[in-house]
Amino acid sequence: MKFFKSATVLAALPLVALAGAGLAQSAHAQAVSSGPVVAAGNTLLNISAEGKSARTPDLAVFNAGVTTQGKTAGEALTENAQRMTAVIAALKKAGIAERDIQTSNLSVNPVYGQPKRLPDGSFEQQDPVIIGYQATNQVSVRQRKLDQYGKVIDTLVSAGANQVNGPTFQIDSPDGALDEARLEAMKKARARADLYARAAGLRVVRVLSISENGGWAPPQPPVMFARAEKAMVQSASPVAAGELEMTVTVNVSYELAP
Structure with a gap:
């Protein structure tokens, strides 16, 4: 009985090794094909561009x-x-x-x-x-x-x-302002891609990928009212809302060709 158990284990080892090799090859194939792929002789160009839009806070x-x-x-x-x-x-x-x-x-x-x-100036412990x-x-x-x-x-x-x-x-509903910033960012990215392509004697063929870093509105410095007294209240406190700027950054990959 011991002989047959040992033979079974030895026979299984090549199968495990083959399975491991197959998984490694599959993972390698996925890693190779995960990024943008350009045609032979073409060039990959990565552009980062920022778009902005302003709104009065509500x-x-x-x-x-x-x-x-x-x-x-x-x-x-x-x-x-x-x-x-x-x-x-x-x-x-x-x-x-x-x-x-x-x-x-x-x-x-x-x-x-x-x-x-x-x-002596010290404090009692x-x-x-x-x-x-x-x-x-x-x-x-x-x-x-x-x-x-x-x-x-x-x-x-x-x-x-x-x-x-x-x-x-x-801004209570910032989607509209963010969309304006996105459009501006994409226009800037394409204009910059065309500029690089012309400078290199190439042309933009297509967009390969687009990613966004997210919208952001700079925080406003707080106006502080701490431990106020009733006697201080004489008239309405003046407050200026100013303007908020929404910013979006996009990362775009283009394929360039001769």
């Missing part, structure tokens, strides 16, 4: 919330909940839809006392002492009426918000 995203402190975590949270309820009510009253208000941060953290300074707690509740808000943005911010501060960060301006 959406402002900002964060608003309340930070409170108390001797206990419960005390800090209770006051925070009362003030945050007023802030959310003010948002809705200002015309912000519920779907455009989303909690982005809810946290409670201890507040530590400062170490005692000794006569001791374990940190908790002297209270700080509660923070923030919501992310999408403002669709940009002409009302400054007024909404002032309303929030009057309602008790002491943390307001933003805005980041966006």
Whole structure:
């Protein structure tokens, strides 16, 4: 019985080796044929081109919330909940839809006392002492009426918000702007391909492949309103939306022929 088992194993080895060789040859064939193929005597040209389009933003995203402190975590949270309820009510009253208000941060953290300074100027070495707690509740808000943005911010501060960060301006539906950028990028790529072809005494025969690096809109630097006080609110805060630039980069492969 041992002899037959050994013979079976030895007979199987060539089959395994052949199968492995077949897989290797198949993988090699796929690797060779994976890239663009040009006809004999022709040339492969790879072009990268960028297209841009500009739009006036129609959406402002900002964060608003309340930070409170108390001797206990419960005390800090209770006051925070009362003030945050007023802030959310003010948002809705200002015309912000519920779907455009989303909690982005809810946290409670201890507040530590400062170490005692000794006569020699150094600080007393001791374990940190908790002297209270700080509660923070923030919501992310999408403002669709940009002409009302400054007024909404002032309303929030009057309602008790002491943390307001933003805005980041966006385009609600960027597809149209991105398509314009794509068309411009493709026109630039073809013009550049024709230029290279003429310079080399060749002509563009066909497009072999097209890939896109994706659209991008540069982020807007945030306008910061931190720990604002009611007394500061005298008139609507001026806000300039400016213009957003959408950018798309395409990579195009062309076949050139004499």
